[in-house]
Structure formats: structure tokens, C-alpha cells
Amino acid sequence: MHQAVVMMAKAPQAGNVKTRLCxxxxxxxxxxxYRGFILDTIAKMNCLQTVQPVLSYxxxxxxxxxxxxxxxxxxxxxxxxxxxxxxHSCFRHLLAHGYDHVLLTGSDLPTLPLHIFRLALHLxxxxxxxxxxxPSDDGGYYLIGLRAPCPALFEDMVWSTSTVxxxxxxxxxxxxxxxxYLPTWYDIDTPGDLSRLRAALTQPYTYALHHxxxxxxxHP
Numbered sequence: 001m002h003q004a005v006v007m008m009a010k011a012p013q014a015g016n017v018k019t020r021l022c023x024x025x026x027x028x029x030x031x032x033x034y035r036g037f038i039l040d041t042i043a044k045m046n047c048l049q050t051v052q053p054v055l056s057y058x059x060x061x062x063x064x065x066x067x068x069x070x071x072x073x074x075x076x077x078x079x080x081x082x083x084x085x086x087x088h089s090c091f092r093h094l095l096a097h098g099y100d101h102v103l104l105t106g107s108d109l110p111t112l113p114l115h116i117f118r119l120a121l122h123l124x125x126x127x128x129x130x131x132x133x134x135p136s137d138d139g140g141y142y143l144i145g146l147r148a149p150c151p152a153l154f155e156d157m158v159w160s161t162s163t164v165x166x167x168x169x170x171x172x173x174x175x176x177x178x179x180x181y182l183p184t185w186y187d188i189d190t191p192g193d194l195s196r197l198r199a200a201l202t203q204p205y206t207y208a209l210h211h212x213x214x215x216x217x218x219h220p
Contacts, residue, residue, distance in 0.1 A: 003124055004099045005045055005117065006054040006090055008078065009038050009107040011062035018108070020189050029219060036211035037110045037188070042070050043208065044114055051121060052099070056090045084154030092149045101125075103132065103145040109187040110212045111200045112142065116182055120145055123180045131172050133165065134182035140164040142185050150175070 010017050012035040014027040021030045045053045057066045058078040066075055076093060080086035087104060094102045101124040116134070123132050124145050131153075132145030139162030153171055157164065172179055188197050200206050201213055
């Protein structure tokens with residue numbers, strides 16, 4: 001299959017990213033930590049050698065910044081008035097340009113193991129699966145995969161709530177789509193998540209998170 005794996009990211013500008021971590025972090029510290037998340041996720045996705053990595057970014061004027069961070073990736077500016085519109089636009093664009101399946105994930109779950117990406121790619125190659133979902137433990141999802149555009153999964157959704165996953169599953173089921181699930185994981189949004197991240201950095205599966213680890217070591 002001709003597959004793409006997309007990371008959606010914002011330029012790590014103070015005051016525009018990870019503001020729910022402030023306090024205990026300052027706006028500048030939150031942006032620096034998020035930059036580490038992006039760099040570590042790029043390094044991880046570079047290990048997926050059989051797929052095309054795509055960076056879907058915002059704002060549009062940050063194209064040079066992201067081209068420097070991921071020079072060999074496809075770069076795609078985000079388009080749309082809300083998160084759902086931006087995700088649907090990304091799927092529509094890539095699926096219209098010859099990809100058989102597209103996986104889309106965020107840039108704030110640095111501890112997500114590489115083997116989960118590989119599992120998602122394996123599921124994507126299964127013809128009987130229409131939608132892949134990676135549930136997050138806050139009630140949303142950290143990854144979604146589609147083999148055809150499906151605007152109904154993204155329109156009029158109340159994002160960043162504990163009902164996003166359940167509503168997505170309800171809509172997909174009503175459409176007759178076949179769903180496969182990845183293991184539940186977590187992103188880094190709150191001070192509690194930050195404590196969880198620090199604890200995870202002691203585990204072997206996070207040893208490759210050089211940028212995130214360096215930031216946390218310098219900000220105990």
C-alpha cells in the first residue's frame with residue numbers, strides 16, 4: 001500500500017502551544033518543551049521507512065521553520081476553521097493524491113511507542129478495516145486512520161472533550177464503517193500529564209526521546 005503518516009503540529013511559539021501546562025511552566029518553557037515533542041516525534045516517525053511522513057502545520061507562515069525541522073518530509077499547511085475541518089482537509093488532500101491509506105496523529109504524545117505506529121500501519125493494510133482509532137485516556141483519540149475521506153466524522157464535533165471518541169465511534173457505526181482500535185495512550189496537556197511524562201522518562205521505551213529528556217533534565 002501507498003501509505004502516509006501525518007503529524008499535525010503548531011509552530012512552538014510562546015503563548016500559542018501547551019498553555020494548559022502554565023503554571024507550573026512559563027509560556028516560554030511550555031513552547032520549548034513542545035518543540036522537544038515535535039523533534040522527538042519526527043525522529044520516531046523517520047523510523048517508519050516504508051511510508052511517507054507528512055507534517056501538517058500551522059500557522060501558514062511557519063513553512064520554513066518546519067522545512068528545517070523535517071527537510072525530507074512532505075509539508076502541508078493546515079486549512080480549516082476548526083480542528084475537524086483541518087483534519088478532514090488533510091485526509092481529503094492526501095487521499096486525492098494517490099495514497100491508499102492515511103494515518104493522522106498529533107505532536108504532543110512523545111511517549112507513544114514506535115510499535116503502535118507499526119501496528120496502525122498493519123491494520124491499515126487490512127481491507128476489512130475502514131477506520132483506525134487510537135483512544136486517548138481523556139476520552140478523545142490520539143490517532144485516526146482512513147482509507148477514504150469521511151467528513152461526517154469531523155463536522156460539528158465538540159473537540160477537546162471527553163465525548164470525542166464515543167461520538168466518533170457512534171458516527172462511524174451509523175455509517176457502517178468497520179473500526180479497529182489501537183491501545184489506549186495519553187498526550188501531554190495538563191500538569192498531571194507532565195508528571196506522568198517525567199515518570200515515563202525513566203522507562204527503557206522512552207530512551208530515544210533525546211529532546212524531551214534534555215528539556216526535563218534541565219527543568220527538574
